[in-house]
Amino acid sequence: xxxxxxxxxxxxxxxxxxxxxxxxxxxxxxxxxxxxxxxxxxxxxxxxxxxxxxxxxxxxxxxxxxxxxxxxxxxxxxxxxxxxxxxxxxxxxxxxxxxxxxxxxxxxxxxxxxxxxxxxxxxxxxxxxxxxxxxxxxxxxxxxxxx
Amino acid sequence: xxxxxxxxxxxxxxxxxxxxxxxxxxxxxxxxxxxxxxxxxxxxxxxxxxxxxxxxxxxxxxxxxxxxxxxxxxxxxxxxxxxxxxxxxxxxxxxxxxxxxxxxxxxxxxxxxxxxxxxxxxxxxxxxxxxxxxxxxxxxxxxxxxxxxxxxxxxxxxxxxxxxxxxxxxxxxxxxxxxxxxxxxxxxxxxxxxxxxxxxxxxxxxxxxxxxxxxxxxxxxxxxxxxxxxxxxxxxxxxxxxxxxxxxxxxxxxxxx
Numbered sequence: 001x002x003x004x005x006x007x008x009x010x011x012x013x014x015x016x017x018x019x020x021x022x023x024x025x026x027x028x029x030x031x032x033x034x035x036x037x038x039x040x041x042x043x044x045x046x047x048x049x050x051x052x053x054x055x056x057x058x059x060x061x062x063x064x065x066x067x068x069x070x071x072x073x074x075x076x077x078x079x080x081x082x083x084x085x086x087x088x089x090x091x092x093x094x095x096x097x098x099x100x101x102x103x104x105x106x107x108x109x110x111x112x113x114x115x116x117x118x119x120x121x122x123x124x125x126x127x128x129x130x131x132x133x134x135x136x137x138x139x140x141x142x143x144x145x146x147x
Numbered sequence: 148x149x150x151x152x153x154x155x156x157x158x159x160x161x162x163x164x165x166x167x168x169x170x171x172x173x174x175x176x177x178x179x180x181x182x183x184x185x186x187x188x189x190x191x192x193x194x195x196x197x198x199x200x201x202x203x204x205x206x207x208x209x210x211x212x213x214x215x216x217x218x219x220x221x222x223x224x225x226x227x228x229x230x231x232x233x234x235x236x237x238x239x240x241x242x243x244x245x246x247x248x249x250x251x252x253x254x255x256x257x258x259x260x261x262x263x264x265x266x267x268x269x270x271x272x273x274x275x276x277x278x279x280x281x282x283x284x285x286x287x288x289x290x291x292x293x294x295x296x297x298x299x300x301x302x303x304x305x306x307x308x309x310x311x312x313x314x315x316x317x318x319x320x321x322x323x324x325x326x327x328x329x330x331x332x333x334x335x336x337x338x339x340x341x342x343x344x345x346x347x348x349x350x351x352x353x354x355x356x357x358x359x360x361x362x363x364x365x366x367x368x369x370x371x372x373x374x375x376x377x378x379x380x381x382x383x384x385x386x387x388x389x390x391x392x393x394x395x396x397x398x399x400x401x402x403x404x
Binding site for chain 1: 160162164165167168170171172174175177178181182185192195198199200202206209
């Protein structure tokens with residue numbers, strides 16, 4: 001069994017040698033418990049025939065990197081503004097002749113929620129666009145096709 | 148489907164998120180008024196609650212019914228609110244509070260009721276041109292003698308409690324002229340409108356009560372005006388009461404000699 005030392009908090013434990021000798025398998029084994037070890041710096045040495053593995057968190061860039069931002073954007077789920085959805089639902093009900101005064105009154109809590117959520121989303125989109133607009137331009141590493 | 152027609156169909160149905168929020172806001176306000184309809188006119192509401200809304204006009208027709216009932220049975224909704232109802236211009240956001248007595252300062256003062264003219268003379272806000280009129284001449288003469296005095300409204304209120312009808316309403320008339328009665332229907336003006344009162348049951352009840360009180364106040368003021376106008380000699384009773392409520396003008400407000 002190999003001894004694993006987590007340098008950030010001084011925790012030590014043992015894992016099987018075959019896992020300890022393989023960076024990829026070691027990271028996969030530890031990441032669920034120590035997410036910051038996903039890109040840790042790994043050093044190995046042998047003492048008295050025992051493998052000792054030290055894992056140190058690699059210093060990353062401060063804040064949110066470009067790749068992080070792209071990942072978040074790629075992973076973001078597509079949504080339609082709830083106010084648009086509610087307005088569309090009401091329009092369809094109108095067209096089908098399914099909307100009357102009583103039904104409209106019953107729908108008021110949903111209408112109000114859609115209106116508030118929709119306005120909130122509009123503000124968030126405006127804030128995001130403002131941030132993107134204010135972002136500093138960065139030179140690309142490669143020349144885009146066509147230039 | 149014809150592509151051009153399809154594009155037109157979709158274009159008509161496309162709305163931006165902000166337009167959708169605004170439309171839902173309008174509907175939310177419309178529902179607030181429908182609740183007033185339901186609460187205050189349950190029988191009429193019952194007849195219309197199943198009205199199918201297939202176009203915006205259907206909803207506005209129901210709201211106009213409600214506003215007409217409110218204007219007839221609760222308090223007056225000004226006519227101009229109905230003028231543009233087809234243009235979605237109904238007073239849905241807030242209850243319109245129309246000043247019952249308007250703004251005397253924007254009217255021809257000589258066209259105002261005599262009581263108003265006498266009070267304006269007494270508070271030093273107007274000098275009559277027509278000194279032939281006994282009411283105005285008497286009021287203007289005493290006002291000259293009371294240059295160093297001002298009316299104490301609290302004292303006048305106390306004195307009016309002991310006065311006989313209709314002179315007991317002199318303080319009410321003065322406060323109404325000053326738009327300072329505490330009643331929104333009497334205090335509102337076009338220059339300083341009272342806005343932001345939403346269509347809630349509580350607000351409607353409160354404004355209904357204020358409306359009845361304002362109507363009563365207008366009747367009392369009209370009665371005092373009629374009493375004064377019937378016999379010019381009665382101004383002496385009014386001035387006697389007024390003089391008891393005078394107090395020395397604060398030095399800082401003394402008019403230059």
